[in-house]
Amino acid sequence: MDKSLYVRLRHRIQARPNQMIKIEDVAQLVAGTETLDKVRNISIHQINMSDKSIVVLDVIRIIKEIRKVDSELDIQTFGPAQTIVEVVYKKKRFRPMFFIGVWLLLFLGAALAIMNFHEDVSMRIVHQKIFKTITGLEDDKPLLLQIPYSIGLGLGMILFFNHVFRKRINEEPSPLEVEMFNYQQDLDQYVIMHENKESSKNIDDD
Known part of the structure; x- marks a missing residue:
């Protein structure tokens, strides 16, 4: 069975306060259906008040979380090495x-x-x-x-x-x-x- 997983981090995403950031939120994933179902919902980070408005997630951190679920996966990364998470507390109204x-x-x-x-x-x-x-x-x-x-x-x-x-x-x-x-x-x-x-x-x- 093919154990390859291709990961490309997004450059920037937006998140809500207290949102749980999952791998599928911060990265584009290419793999077999079974592998995707296994890793796409892995939790990476819980947004909290100490994060303020910006969180930077590193690809190494994501690889570590994937390894905890399946240590035999062949993980190939492409693109940026970090994803910037912008925490949107309140949308600005038009004045x-x-x-x-x-x-x-x-x-x-x-x-x-x-x-x-x-x-x-x-x-x-x-x-x-x-x-x-x-x-x-x-x-x-x-x-x-x-x-x-x-x-x-x-x-x-x-x-x-x-x-x-x-x-x-x-x-x-x-x-x-x-x-x-x-x-x-x-x-x-x-x-x-x-x-x-x-x-x-x-x-x-x-």
């Missing part, structure tokens, strides 16, 4: 006033940043010179250039961020999404290094 306040803050901040940039580079004077070069006329307010420029600026921001509200324009991630992804990766790596008790050892532990 319209908070959303409107943040939206206004970002809108006004972005508007001031754009206006200050245009003032720094003398964009009004540039438009006046371009208008005079094209038409031969002088105009303190060359709206023929300023209106299309303003529309183009807004469209350019939409294309840059690849979103119209919640609708994605195409499948490519926006630069903001890439930066958020990189930030989350760095944050997860920090959590793994500092919260994973199996990856650190002090002199007092001897």
Whole structure:
């Protein structure tokens, strides 16, 4: 009988307070039906208040728990060596006033940043010179250039961020999404290094 078990840990999962984490929650398992039925419900960790909001489960810990059930299994591991368990105590409710306040803050901040940039580079004077070069006329307010420029600026921001509200324009991630992804990766790596008790050892532990 085939005694092989292939284990691939998930990178991150969410759990409820006091939930019992099982192997099938933190890993993808490939094996025979009998082996899967034997190991999939093995308990790995009980969420408690001392865990706070983050728990890191190491693949070595999972292998040890599997060995307690069947020491003859040939366990092959793939993918990440740790799973981050995020404990969700309470879902955040949507607060319209908070959303409107943040939206206004970002809108006004972005508007001031754009206006200050245009003032720094003398964009009004540039438009006046371009208008005079094209038409031969002088105009303190060359709206023929300023209106299309303003529309183009807004469209350019939409294309840059690849979103119209919640609708994605195409499948490519926006630069903001890439930066958020990189930030989350760095944050997860920090959590793994500092919260994973199996990856650190002090002199007092001897």
